[in-house]
Amino acid sequence: MTASLLAACITLQAKEVNVSDDLAPEAATGFEEKSLVKASKHMVVAAHPLAVKAGDEVLRKGGSAADAAIAVQLVLNLVEPQSSGIGGGAFTLYFDAQKNTLTTLDGRETAPSEATPTLFQDDNGKPLKFYDAVVGGRSVGTPGTVKLLEDLHQRYGKRPWSELFQPAIKLAEEGFTVSPRLASLIAKDQKRLSRYPNTRQYFFDEKGQPLQAGAVLKNPEFAKTLRLIASRGSKAFYEGQLADRIVKTVREAKGNPGLLSKKDLRNYQIKERTPVCSGYRQYSVCGMGPPSSGATTVGQILGILQSYDLASLGPVNPESWRLFAGASRLAFADRARYLADSDFVPVPVQGLLDNQYLADRAQLLQSSDQALKTVSAGTPVWQHASIQADDQSIELPSTSHISIVDAQGNALSMTTTIENGFGSRLMVGGFLLNNEMTDFSFASHNNGTPIANRVEPGKRPRSSMAPTIVMNKEGQPYMVIGSPGGSRIISYVAKTLVAHIDWGMDIQEAIALPHKLNPFGVYELEQDTEAERLKPELEKLGYPVKVRELNSGLHGIVITEEGLEGGADPRREGVAIGI
Ligand code: GLY
Numbered sequence: 001m002t003a004s005l006l007a008a009c010i011t012l013q014a015k016e017v018n019v020s021d022d023l024a025p026e027a028a029t030g031f032e033e034k035s036l037v038k039a040s041k042h043m044v045v046a047a048h049p050l051a052v053k054a055g056d057e058v059l060r061k062g063g064s065a066a067d068a069a070i071a072v073q074l075v076l077n078l079v080e081p082q083s084s085g086i087g088g089g090a091f092t093l094y095f096d097a098q099k100n101t102l103t104t105l106d107g108r109e110t111a112p113s114e115a116t117p118t119l120f121q122d123d124n125g126k127p128l129k130f131y132d133a134v135v136g137g138r139s140v141g142t143p144g145t146v147k148l149l150e151d152l153h154q155r156y157g158k159r160p161w162s163e164l165f166q167p168a169i170k171l172a173e174e175g176f177t178v179s180p181r182l183a184s185l186i187a188k189d190q191k192r193l194s195r196y197p198n199t200r201q202y203f204f205d206e207k208g209q210p211l212q213a214g215a216v217l218k219n220p221e222f223a224k225t226l227r228l229i230a231s232r233g234s235k236a237f238y239e240g241q242l243a244d245r246i247v248k249t250v251r252e253a254k255g256n257p258g259l260l261s262k263k264d265l266r267n268y269q270i271k272e273r274t275p276v277c278s279g280y281r282q283y284s285v286c287g288m289g290p291p292s293s294g295a296t297t298v299g300q301i302l303g304i305l306q307s308y309d310l311a312s313l314g315p316v317n318p319e320s321w322r323l324f325a326g327a328s329r330l331a332f333a334d335r336a337r338y339l340a341d342s343d344f345v346p347v348p349v350q351g352l353l354d355n356q357y358l359a360d361r362a363q364l365l366q367s368s369d370q371a372l373k374t375v376s377a378g379t380p381v382w383q384h385a386s387i388q389a390d391d392q393s394i395e396l397p398s399t400s401h402i403s404i405v406d407a408q409g410n411a412l413s414m415t416t417t418i419e420n421g422f423g424s425r426l427m428v429g430g431f432l433l434n435n436e437m438t439d440f441s442f443a444s445h446n447n448g449t450p451i452a453n454r455v456e457p458g459k460r461p462r463s464s465m466a467p468t469i470v471m472n473k474e475g476q477p478y479m480v481i482g483s484p485g486g487s488r489i490i491s492y493v494a495k496t497l498v499a500h501i502d503w504g505m506d507i508q509e510a511i512a513l514p515h516k517l518n519p520f521g522v523y524e525l526e527q528d529t530e531a532e533r534l535k536p537e538l539e540k541l542g543y544p545v546k547v548r549e550l551n552s553g554l555h556g557i558v559i560t561e562e563g564l565e566g567g568a569d570p571r572r573e574g575v576a577i578g579i
Pocket of ligand 1: 398399417418419420436439462463464465486487
């Protein structure tokens with residue numbers, strides 16, 4: 001590779017993530033071998049054993065997948081507070097077995113009505129440094145999770161709403177054990193976590209030391225918040241005293257106040273979106289459309305790979321990974337140009353997933369002796385064309401994923417987040433508030449051309465979250481999968497689908513398969529795994545290569561004729577439980 005090509009690749013990468021995500025608080029804390037879990041009736045897979053246990057208990061009482069997800073989410077908020085919770089947002093896919101329908105619900109945070117495209121720029125129009133924007137009130141969007149849980153319950157719930165809050169209330173009052181992962185993340189983020197008194201008080205002990213693994217942590221304030229929502233529903237969150245406290249916390253955040261108002265909270269709405277499905281081999285891979293880029297970009301990667309016989313090539317052949325990288329880079333170039341909240345900008349989802357368009361893009365990967373030299377957005381068929389510039393977003397690893405199948409065959413795939421690890425670092429009512437607004441592009445224009453994912457009032461920031469349900473030829477759910485990981489979510493999910501569908505790995509093996517990702521030009525190989533062995537071959541093809549932690553949190557279930565098979569990511573603390 002020439003020096004100028006190498007520089008061009010690095011510039012492209014730097015443009016997307018201009019802060020070292022080695023500093024991000026969501027780094028790995030180890031790798032724990034896990035085995036495939038089999039069940040015949042129901043299954044829950046999520047990021048913490050206590051949360052999974054709560055979901056399993058709901059299912060044992062005859063609850064639906066939606067009921068179980070509510071219990072899981074509330075416990076996750078408590079025991080994995082850095083990743084998701086009622087101060088954030090989520091996307092959910094729900095397959096209703098009785099009605100035979102797949103529904104996608106958008107509980108994404110929205111930009112406050114006072115926000116403008118220059119929210120993350122200084123007085124000279126220069127984008128702020130990432131953490132200067134994140135920590136404080138400026139990054140907080142109107143949370144969606146409580147309304148989403150309530151919506152799920154109204155549509156699909158079988159157990160009483162308040163019952164689903166009991167596991168989290170009990171743990172918050174009696175205390176839970178701080179896990180090694182949480183302790184290590186608190187230690188890494190000490191400086192930012194100590195900026196605001198409520199947050200400092202919660203995550204540090206009486207001597208001012210960060211909480212250690214094994215410490216028992218109680219959260220009576222969160223228990224109080226949960227009791228309120230359990231008895232009065234989402235109104236108790238979006239209106240009244242709790243809403244007032246949220247608004248005050250955001251608007252009075254020292255050094256970096258935000259714009260969230262009571263009106264923003266009162267007006268928040270869940271949006272039912274059309275599922276985005278694309279064919280891959282004999283399956284239909286369905287997920288969340290805009291404002292998430294998840295399903296569209298996963299669908300594009302798979303759609304480009306469809307032209308190649310990955311099954312014959314196999315998982316060890318560098319050619320498979322050249323194709324995976326090429327498909328990812330082409331899909332991510334389109335994502336940077338076109339993907340944003342489709343309520344605000346036209347997004348050519350159909351054109352981007354059109355078979356002929358993807359077959360044409362796949363032609364660009366025909367030369368098998370080198371990495372793509374240049375990658376730019378394509379020109380899909382578009383009903384409503386507009387001129388847009390490539391965006392400049394910073395997306396660090398974060399978030400959590402829940403997969404559930406219940407005894408009736410209902411399936412739920414939910415990816416949930418407060419964005420960066422520990423969100424905005426603002427805490428109120430015992431929970432952390434999100435920093436989801438920093439998922440917008442900090443720059444609003446590029447040389448005068450508007451960026452689709454710029455901040456606008458009431459808009460939802462583009463997400464990478466890719467909760468997925470794969471449907472079989474009979475139109476029934478076959479696989480439930482998703483992951484945290486910022487923009488890497490898309491590659492993690494696509495890799496796992498290829499490993500299972502093309503290479504025949506069971507769901508646990510597919511999740512554990514070492515990551516090799518290349519959405520932006522630099523090949524990232526998972527450190528301390530066999531992925532590192534590919535380094536010389538990939539460098540020979542012309543890729544700059546970086547060996548690093550790749551901390552996915554993939555949680556998946558495969559539904560076979562013999563029963564359910566579940567896999568939890570060995571890179572995190574999650575488990576699969578089923579009966
Ligand atoms: N904040 C993570 C995502 O939405 O992609």
